Amino acid sequence: MDLLDVIRDLVFVQGISGYEDDIRSRVIEYLKKFGEPKVDKLGNVYLTLGDGDEHIAFMAHMDEIGLVVAHIEENGFIRLKRLGGVDVRMLYGQYFEVFTKDGKRIPGVIGLKPPHISTESEMKNAPPIEDLYLDVGASSREEVISMGISILDPVRWMKQFHVLNGRYIVTRGLDDRAGCAILINLIERLKGKKLKKKVTFIFTLQEETGLRGAKAITERDIDELYAIDSVSSGDIPKVDYYLSPVSLGKGPVIRFIDARGANSISLKRKVEKIASRNKINIQEVFTGGSTDAAGTFDLGIPSIALCFPIRYTHTTVEMSSIEDIEALINLLEKIVQG
Structure with a gap:
């Protein structure tokens, strides 16, 4: 092999x-x-x-390492908690996948408040995980649940795999x-x-x-x-x-x-x-x-x-x-x- x-x-x-x-x-x-x-x-x-x-x-x-679904807000945004040594800095502006109990892989993103509407202090400090949320494109809690997502479903980054300069694996x-x-x-x-x-x-x-x-x-x-x-x-x-x-x-x-x-x-x-x-x-x-x-x-x-x-x-x-x-x-x- x-x-x-x-x-x-x-x-x-x-x-x-x-x-x-x-x-x-x-x-x-x-x-x-x-x-x-x-x-x-x-x-x-x-x-x-x-x-x-x-x-x-x-x-x-x-x-x-990864994350889990901790709470589903009424407006459809999903709160997460960490499993293992997840660095919060690695969460912003990333694509994620939720792995549901029925075998689906639901894509989502963790965004970041744009600089246009952020204060100077917000621009200098990374928000804690408690302020972050996963956006799966749903507008309500019921819609998230209808997608098959439930509390404690595992979440991880979407992955890429590359070999740089013929010598280094990156993933x-x-x-x-x-x-x-x-x-x-x-x-x-x-x-x-x-x-x-x-x-x-x-x-x-x-x-x-x-x-x-x-x-x-x-x-x-x-x-x-x-x-x-x-x-x-x-x-x-x-x-x-x-x-x-x-x-x-x-x-x-x-x-x-x-x-x-x-x-x-x-x-x-x-x-x-x-x-x-x-x-x-x-x-x-x-x-x-x-x-x-x-x-x-x-x-x-x-x-x-x-x-x-x-x-x-x-x-x-x-x-x-x-x-x-x-x-x-x-x-x-x-x-x-x-």
């Missing part, structure tokens, strides 16, 4: 945090080509290859659909090979709202766990690079320490040695936010996050290097090989 095609396919599937049914089904479709995936009671997905005394695992989260949701695609590609590489260890692939839910899927995984007899996720790069203008000294095109990243603290230092050292031995360029960083590695570390599983750098994290134009993603897959394969 072409890696870029899998990333593109996964990116467009609905699956904001807490509403992962569609993306889980799509992931399972891919995994069935290689084995018999299992789903736990919460909705995390597992696939295991190989056998042996040693058990390692790779994890990526299926969910992405909404690389965090962490690219991570899911990385695992699927790795499974394809390993399938049919004689593995001397047990290798489990885990696709989690609700990472963006508190690492909730990772904290509840049912497969816990694991010697090493690697969370495959993104990390924000600092290689853009007007950003103090030291805040996140990571660049696109310079290799995958060991995200050893983040806002939740340090993860497994023994795995950090192991990955460094493997990367050096195989001449794979890596970057290392202490950054904000967190990953599923923190959730599984708290379960007593030696864990660490291995990431692909992203510019413009949690925006509609997340950007990643194809070379970095491919290098990360190579690194993971070398980890399996030992």
